[in-house]
Amino acid sequence: MNKSNVIDAIASKTGLSKKDADGALEAILDIITESLQKDEDIALTGFGTFKISHRSARDGINPATKEKIKIPAMKVPKFKAGKTLKDAVKK
Numbered sequence: 001m002n003k004s005n006v007i008d009a010i011a012s013k014t015g016l017s018k019k020d021a022d023g024a025l026e027a028i029l030d031i032i033t034e035s036l037q038k039d040e041d042i043a044l045t046g047f048g049t050f051k052i053s054h055r056s057a058r059d060g061i062n063p064a065t066k067e068k069i070k071i072p073a074m075k076v077p078k079f080k081a082g083k084t085l086k087d088a089v090k091k
Contacts, residue, residue: 047085
């Protein structure tokens with residue numbers, strides 16, 4: 001399922017126009033992105049939690065040249081599914 005399929009599904013489930021459904025989806029994605037940029041977790045009870053994980057700097061190896069490289073510290077987004085979502089997918 002891609003973004004336009006999600007917009008179509010939102011529109012059909014809510015009765016919103018596709019334009020309004022697109023606006024709602026964009027607003028949700030913007031809120032999640034902005035919160036993660038501020039290092040804030042987003043917990044959607046039953047669905048899951050979005051959070052930022054901090055990776056330390058480390059040494060790595062370029063597989064093509066076998067040369068050692070430095071991999072910088074970085075923040076990466078993580079998602080942990082909630083119980084309700086896990087149970088729904090198991091069925």
